[in-house]
Amino acid sequence: MPTGDRTKPPWLPPRRFIRLAWSVHRGLYRAFGGRVGLWKPRKGKWGTLRLTTTGRRTGRQRGVIVAYIEDGPRLVTLAMNGWGEAEPAWWLNLQAHPEAAADLVGGRRTVRARAATGEERARLWSRWRTLEPHLDAHAGRRPSETAVVVLEPVPSDTDARR
Structure with missing residues (x-):
């Protein structure tokens, strides 16, 4: 008869492998001029986008590829940093400078980031x-709650003039 919950957390590859995989992904995106490396979400699958933020300390543009889902016109991602303990730099950058650019398969979109709260x-x-x-088990490895980041579209100047 079992005594207590002894289920093992789901397996994750070593952190260096996760970082290497994302570096290769970014490299392929750059090498092919953005024609490879991004895809739209499909039923039961997330998509990928390239998010360009403004560095909170340097003011320089920083790009990262993240997984996302769509929620109406909004794009939604998780600030998970490969399930590492630290908050991802891109999320810290967005907290300081919420406006960013999201490159999608269909083109670029200006977005404003915020953390989802409560029922949302x-x-x-x-x-x-x-x-x-295994989302809950992976998130349980982190010392703080994983932010659900909502990227809301920012109307362009031409939209505002209509």
């Missing part, structure tokens, strides 16, 4: 959970 966060987390069955 619970709803979006639940949607991610359907795509990633």
